[in-house]
Amino acid sequence: MSLAARRSASAMRGHENVKEIAGSAGLALVALVVWQVASGLTFVIPTPVETLRVLVANLGDPAYLTDVRATAVAVVSAFTVGTVLGGIMGLVLGLSRWARLIFEPLVIALNGVPKIVLYPILLPIFQLSGSKVVMGILFALFPVLINVATGVREVPAVYWKLGRSVQASRVQMLLHIILPTIRRPLLTGIRLAASLAVVGVVLSEFFATRRGLGRVVLQSYGHGDYAEMVATILLLIVVSFTVSIMLWRWEKRIR
Amino acid sequence: MSTIQLDDIRVEFDTPSGKVVAVNGVTQQVPSGGFVSLVGPSGCGKSTLLAVISGLTRATSGQVAVGGKAVTRPGRGIGVVFQEESTLPWRTVQENVQFALQIAGVDKGEQVERANWAIDLVGLKGFEKSYPSMLSGGMRQRVALARTLALEPGVVLMDEPFAALDQQTRIFLGAEVRDIWQRSQQTVLFVTHDISEAILLSQQVWVMSYRPGRIIDVIDVDLPEHRDASIVSSPAFNQLHNRVWSSLQEESKRGFRQQETRT
Incomplete structure (x- = not known):
């Protein structure tokens, strides 16, 4: 590429970025206006300003922060374990014809099960604090597993030949051929796992837990404290949204 | 020294429609530092033979040796350039x-x-x-x-490396491969379905039959060492081309007929 062409390409990219930011800002503004209007129609929805006030106040409250920490720890553990476990299972399923024949129908069937119905079974086994992590793992596991298994199966035959012809070991094959080849589906799986780990944990907290943001939401609903409820929901949305966007941008950047 | 020695190579494959003999009774030699092209109709087992020499596929029977050492698996002394x-x-x-x-x-x-x-x-x-x-x-x-x-590597195996490229690029790259070979003294086996390419590049051309693949003709290319594109119009080149083509023609027809009766 000539220097001029490269410069104009990067200028174009800069232009795209400006458009993207303007678009996002516009969308956020529309959402705010709709929110403001909606808050005037029903007492359940507090105004944006009121919500923000409650949110800031909450974040200064040690008791509330304990709930934030409980949920955060559960989500991060569920995400980490779910991704690693899903990745390993996906590799095995993608690489071994036998594992595929035996386990693939099972995996597909299990993925179709509404996982939350298992919660009452998990509770006596993993206790209140462990069950929501296990639920988060169940939610996070499948997108990674399925994306990795499919990705591995689609590694071009010539890459296997190349690896064998240069006598790559299994570990080298994994690190230098398989993982880079499946980088895109793997990252997509990880992004989905991040948001589904939140879903699994918070959903569990709605049902039964000692501490956590899900419990805060449910309790403030019970007390009719809608500002507290919406502020907490907003916090959950903003955090998951930011993580998803960051992972998505990373996904778009890789070759 | 990296001579490629093939001794009565036979390769069979199990397919859903039964056993297929891809290569049969191939006994040939590429001398150390030599450049041999292997031509044949598509599906004749050229690539299979190359895979056997590279150690990526095991022969059902027969011996492959490179530099006097039997080949049973891929090794560092053998480099492969893939078609894909x-x-x-x-x-x-x-x-x-x-x-x-x-x-x-x-x-x-x-x-x-x-x-x-x-x-x-x-x-x-x-x-x-x-x-x-x-x-x-x-x-x-x-x-x-x-x-x-x-x-x-002492031996370079090329499996139709330019098949996906346009004609001009093929000719350029072919000349470069020959140039690199002349400087490196590597032993080269070059699979192609392009007769002109085979003659232009190599010292010897092997013609392979349709399945089961056998070497049905071995043609020494007695053209000058320095070759450019103009050589294509020389009588010597045409004579070689005709010889390879007539060997190949029968086989290509047989291949077509067999593929048609199968479908």
Whole structure:
């Protein structure tokens, strides 16, 4: 590429970025206006300003922060374990014809099960604090597993030949051929796992837990404290949204 | 010394419709430092024979030896250039060329040095930091060639490396491959279905029959060592072309007939 062409390409990219930011800002503004209007129609929805006030106040409250920490720890553990476990299972399923024949129908069937119905079974086994992590793992596991298994199966035959012809070991094959080849589906799986780990944990907290943001939401609903409820929901949305966007941008950047 | 010695090679495959004999009774030799092209109708087992020599496929019976040593699995002395797109899109040209060296555990400094040498050899200087997606098909195939040459194998096996390229690029790259070979003294076996390419590049042309693949003709190419594109119009070249073509014609027809009766 000539220097001029490269410069104009990067200028174009800069232009795209400006458009993207303007678009996002516009969308956020529309959402705010709709929110403001909606808050005037029903007492359940507090105004944006009121919500923000409650949110800031909450974040200064040690008791509330304990709930934030409980949920955060559960989500991060569920995400980490779910991704690693899903990745390993996906590799095995993608690489071994036998594992595929035996386990693939099972995996597909299990993925179709509404996982939350298992919660009452998990509770006596993993206790209140462990069950929501296990639920988060169940939610996070499948997108990674399925994306990795499919990705591995689609590694071009010539890459296997190349690896064998240069006598790559299994570990080298994994690190230098398989993982880079499946980088895109793997990252997509990880992004989905991040948001589904939140879903699994918070959903569990709605049902039964000692501490956590899900419990805060449910309790403030019970007390009719809608500002507290919406502020907490907003916090959950903003955090998951930011993580998803960051992972998505990373996904778009890789070759 | 890297002579390729083939002794009564037979390769069978199990397919859903029964056993297929891909290669049968091939006994041939490529002398050390020689350049031999293997031509034949599509589906005749050329690539299979190449895979057997590279150690990627085991022969059902018979012996393959390279440099006097029996080949049972891939080895560092044998480099392969594949027909398919085989550059790794997440690596730059430099990193692609270093790939085989990196796998072999060559230390970093030497990796860079040998990769630079190979990149220069295939005419990719200045593109070290480019990614394959930024290059043409011909340049990507140069990267694959450089990756193989960087290992400095005694034997280079090429499986229709230019099949996906346009005619001009093929001719250019072919001339470069011949040039590199003349300087390196490597032993080259080059699979192609292009008769002109086979004659232009090599010292000897083997003609393979349709399934089961046998070597039905061996033609010495007694053209001058220095060859350019104008040689294509010489009477000597035409004579060779006719000879290869007449051997091949029968086989191609037989191949068509068999494929038609099967469907």
